[in-house]
Amino acid sequence: MKAENGHSSAAPSPENESGIVITSRVRLARNVKDFPFPGWLKKADRLKLLETIQPAVADLSTMRPAKVSVAMETLTPLDKQLLVEKHLISREHAAKNAGSGLVVNGDETLSVMINEEDHIRLQALRPGFHLLEAWEAADKLDTALEDKLEFSFSPSLGYLTACPTNVGTGMRASAMLHLPGLVLGEQINQVIKSVNQLGLAVRGLYGEGTEALGNLFQISNQTTLGESERQILDRLLKVVRQLIELENNARQKLLQEKARMLADQVGRSYGIVLHSYSISSKEALNLISLLRLAADLALLPANLKPKLDTLLISTQPAHLQQASQKKLGAEERDAFRADLLREKLKGVPEPAMRKLHL
Amino acid sequence: MKAENGHSSAAPSPENESGIVITSRVRLARNVKDFPFPGWLKKADRLKLLETIQPAVADLSTMRPAKVSVAMETLTPLDKQLLVEKHLISREHAAKNAGSGLVVNGDETLSVMINEEDHIRLQALRPGFHLLEAWEAADKLDTALEDKLEFSFSPSLGYLTACPTNVGTGMRASAMLHLPGLVLGEQINQVIKSVNQLGLAVRGLYGEGTEALGNLFQISNQTTLGESERQILDRLLKVVRQLIELENNARQKLLQEKARMLADQVGRSYGIVLHSYSISSKEALNLISLLRLAADLALLPANLKPKLDTLLISTQPAHLQQASQKKLGAEERDAFRADLLREKLKGVPEPAMRKLHL
Numbered sequence: 001m002k003a004e005n006g007h008s009s010a011a012p013s014p015e016n017e018s019g020i021v022i023t024s025r026v027r028l029a030r031n032v033k034d035f036p037f038p039g040w041l042k043k044a045d046r047l048k049l050l051e052t053i054q055p056a057v058a059d060l061s062t063m064r065p066a067k068v069s070v071a072m073e074t075l076t077p078l079d080k081q082l083l084v085e086k087h088l089i090s091r092e093h094a095a096k097n098a099g100s101g102l103v104v105n106g107d108e109t110l111s112v113m114i115n116e117e118d119h120i121r122l123q124a125l126r127p128g129f130h131l132l133e134a135w136e137a138a139d140k141l142d143t144a145l146e147d148k149l150e151f152s153f154s155p156s157l158g159y160l161t162a163c164p165t166n167v168g169t170g171m172r173a174s175a176m177l178h179l180p181g182l183v184l185g186e187q188i189n190q191v192i193k194s195v196n197q198l199g200l201a202v203r204g205l206y207g208e209g210t211e212a213l214g215n216l217f218q219i220s221n222q223t224t225l226g227e228s229e230r231q232i233l234d235r236l237l238k239v240v241r242q243l244i245e246l247e248n249n250a251r252q253k254l255l256q257e258k259a260r261m262l263a264d265q266v267g268r269s270y271g272i273v274l275h276s277y278s279i280s281s282k283e284a285l286n287l288i289s290l291l292r293l294a295a296d297l298a299l300l301p302a303n304l305k306p307k308l309d310t311l312l313i314s315t316q317p318a319h320l321q322q323a324s325q326k327k328l329g330a331e332e333r334d335a336f337r338a339d340l341l342r343e344k345l346k347g348v349p350e351p352a353m354r355k356l357h358l
Numbered sequence: 359m360k361a362e363n364g365h366s367s368a369a370p371s372p373e374n375e376s377g378i379v380i381t382s383r384v385r386l387a388r389n390v391k392d393f394p395f396p397g398w399l400k401k402a403d404r405l406k407l408l409e410t411i412q413p414a415v416a417d418l419s420t421m422r423p424a425k426v427s428v429a430m431e432t433l434t435p436l437d438k439q440l441l442v443e444k445h446l447i448s449r450e451h452a453a454k455n456a457g458s459g460l461v462v463n464g465d466e467t468l469s470v471m472i473n474e475e476d477h478i479r480l481q482a483l484r485p486g487f488h489l490l491e492a493w494e495a496a497d498k499l500d501t502a503l504e505d506k507l508e509f510s511f512s513p514s515l516g517y518l519t520a521c522p523t524n525v526g527t528g529m530r531a532s533a534m535l536h537l538p539g540l541v542l543g544e545q546i547n548q549v550i551k552s553v554n555q556l557g558l559a560v561r562g563l564y565g566e567g568t569e570a571l572g573n574l575f576q577i578s579n580q581t582t583l584g585e586s587e588r589q590i591l592d593r594l595l596k597v598v599r600q601l602i603e604l605e606n607n608a609r610q611k612l613l614q615e616k617a618r619m620l621a622d623q624v625g626r627s628y629g630i631v632l633h634s635y636s637i638s639s640k641e642a643l644n645l646i647s648l649l650r651l652a653a654d655l656a657l658l659p660a661n662l663k664p665k666l667d668t669l670l671i672s673t674q675p676a677h678l679q680q681a682s683q684k685k686l687g688a689e690e691r692d693a694f695r696a697d698l699l700r701e702k703l704k705g706v707p708e709p710a711m712r713k714l715h716l
Contacts, residue, residue: 260693264635271629275708277622277716335618335716350633358635358693 019296019305020244021129022176022216022312025087026138029161029170030120033150037162038100038115046099050114056148057103057112057120062141068104068111073097081318087125089113110141117162118170120145127309129240131173135233138171158225165222169229174220175240176205180293181250183215184258184265191246192217199223200239205285214285214312215293219243251297259356266294266351273345278331279338284315287341291348299351311344377654377663378602379487380534380574380670383445384496387519387528388478391508395520396458396473404457408472414506415461415470415478420499426462431455439676445483447471468499475520476528478503485667487598489531493591496529516583526583531591533598534563538573538651539608542616542623549604550575557581558597563643572643572670573651577601609655617714624652624709631703636689637696642673645699657709669702 031037035049050071058069072080072093080094088104088111101114113121122145124137152160159170166172182188192202201222204212219240221232254262269290272279279287292308294300313319315337321328324336389395393407408429416427430438430451438452446462446469459472471479480503482495510518517528524530540546550560559580562570577598579590612620627648631637637645650666652658671677673695679686682694 260635260689264696267633267635268630271631271633272626273629275625275629277618277625277711331618338622353635 019292020178020247021240022127022178022309023087024126024129024131024134024173024175025123026131026134026171026173027121027123028138028142029118029159029166029172030122030142030145030149031152031160031162032119033152035119038117038119039162041099041115043099046115049119050099050101053112053114053120053149054101054103057114057122057145060141060144062137062144063103063105063110063112065106066103067106067108068102070102071098072100072102075102078318078321082322085313085316085318088123090116090121092116093121110137112141118166120149129175129244131175131233131237131240135173135229139229161224166224168223168225169227169232171224171229171232172220173233173236174218175236177217177219177240177243177247178215178289178292179217179243179247179250180215180289181247181254184254184262185250187246187250188217191243195219195239195243198235198239200236213282214289216285216289251293255297255356260358262297263351263353263356263358265290266299267353270294270300270348270351273341274348275342276338278334279315279341280334281315281317281337284337284341285312288312288315291345294351299353299355300348304348307344311341315340377650378536378605379598380485380536380667381445382484382487382489382492382531382533383481384489384492384529384531385479385481386496386500387476387517387524387530388480388500388503388507389510389518389520390477391510393477396475396477397520399457399473401457404473407477408457408459411470411472411478411507412459412461415472415480415503418499418502418506420495420502421461421463421468421470423464424461425464425466426460428460429456430458430460433460436676436679440680443671443674443676446481448474448479450474451479468495470499476524478507487533487602489533489591489595489598493531493587497587519582523580524582526581527585527587527590529582529587529590530578531594532576532578533594535575535577535598535601535605536573536647536650537575537601537605537608538647539605539612541573542612542620543608545604545608546575549601553577553597553601556593556597558594571640572647574643574647609651613655613714618716620655621709621711621714621716623648624657625711628652628658628706628709631699632706633700634696636692637673637699638692639673639675639695642695642699643670646670646673649703652709657711657713658706662706665702669699673698 032049035041035045038046054069057063058066083089084091084094086108088108089102093100093113093116096116099115102111104111109125111123122138122141124134124141126134154160158168161167161170179188182191195202199222201220203218205214205216219236221236269287273287273291288308288311291300292305295302295304295308314323317333320333320336328336390407393399393403396404412427415421416424441447442449442452444466446466447460451458451471451474454474457473460469462469467483469481480496480499482492482499484492512518516526519525519528537546540549553560557580559578561576563572563574577594579594627645631645631649646666646669649658650663653660653662653666672681675691678691678694686694
């Protein structure tokens, strides 16, 4: 399938520039015809399927040269955790071993999990608010795969999946939003409720059942049946646009009515990040979130944002572990994290609180 | 009575220089013969006594020129709270009105509360570890007063007081200790238990029933009967010296074994105090305490200490209220406090963490 609307979402727009949408993702669940779903697969069939799917995926022109093309049991726990922190695999897939596999393309914008809950979970990931682009990339990958493999498909239901909540399009489209204004303005719970009522799910940083750390929220479609991919995407796009507007309004309200609280939150984050010697991964996310908000509000230089976005990932446990090049205990990791943040953010000027009406 | 040992406590010594003892205080409870204690006094007698005691005190050469010599009802709630924050009157005395009074000498080292729990509660206050000096000053004031007023005294019991816990010497000698090392080293509860077992009381910043904020602890004698003033003082002096040693040991242990935690606590306090825009009075005490510890450990310049000691008082609610010259709500006070701390501590160099083995 092809989106009707070409590259519209790639055009620069206030939404794309707002920095509120951190990443856009589309994943499609697919299963190979005549094989049971992974949960019911015998070991021999599981391995056979993996041996069929993995080279088929890795050989696709869109996936070449593959950065990763492996059976899951060849990955160390650290490798797997790194992939989770990059949102390239699910936490569930990280627990998989023999009979499951993974292919990731060169720039880590496409990943294919093999024998996760479904035979194939392919995902396209884009930084910023580029849901349609992500959809197009996922769709293109899906179309190319469909030339090589025959998928379980029902003319009445659509794609068949292990869990009935994915039947139909098999698509889960999601946007990761940074909503510190709604959190500081204490509107977030009401907003989440409204979004849920529109049939969309709101989740934390690492998906289902995870906490909303760093004021980061994943918004995704709940339903996959009875609507086309484009209808689902349009609904999600509309809600994300509304959330961007609500977040911007909340920020304006903070600037006007709660400037002192805002200055205090931003100032403390700045002071702590530059002078602490032990920072947990949760605290780091919240500190980075507030500095990112400050950059969005021109209290800190705008060019700080890419650095902060990198730190959001590089301060996570597995990334720290990798950077330290040795096995770290939890305490050592917190120390290393604080050292990294101080070093990377050294020289950042003080927040320009004079711009606020205190 | 006169201490046998002259000015011994005024001589410089490692204890005096340690900065661990913030203030030394001695208060004596006295009652005028043939009058019921204040709680049982009829209003007319209360006023009569006040009219007798107040000028007698204010006329003493040691009290002249008096900075304050008033009936309590002439003081505003702000005046009273300021006096509590300076430890010149008790919180109980601040609640008194007609029939109670107060005389404070010019440099605020001597104060006399009239018709608090007893007819007379006279107090000598000294910065640093100068308990014997404080005792000498209190004793001198007591002796001078005894020339003018006849006190309730029993040859067998000593001075008679409203509460039996004060009968005998009527003396409560106390030292305010700054014990962040024992708190951070998690030894404080055990130390408090041991001090209690030695018959001494450990209280918070504003005396009986108050919290130990800013790692500040008041150590005082529990008993007033069966020992001379000098015996009581010697016991207190001995315990305070032991506490100084324990605190210094705890600090050395932190430096050697918990340098990272120490750096983190000091660094955060430094970062927060220089970049926050709203700070509660409790948080201010804790921040100042940690900066004071850093100065004691040469992580911050030693000349910061007098400034920090001033801030311990000037960031308290009534002092802030007075400095702002307008009525402040709690939120405005927290904002004003943060502004004051940022301004007063601007330019303080970063803690010299390179001195620590991180």
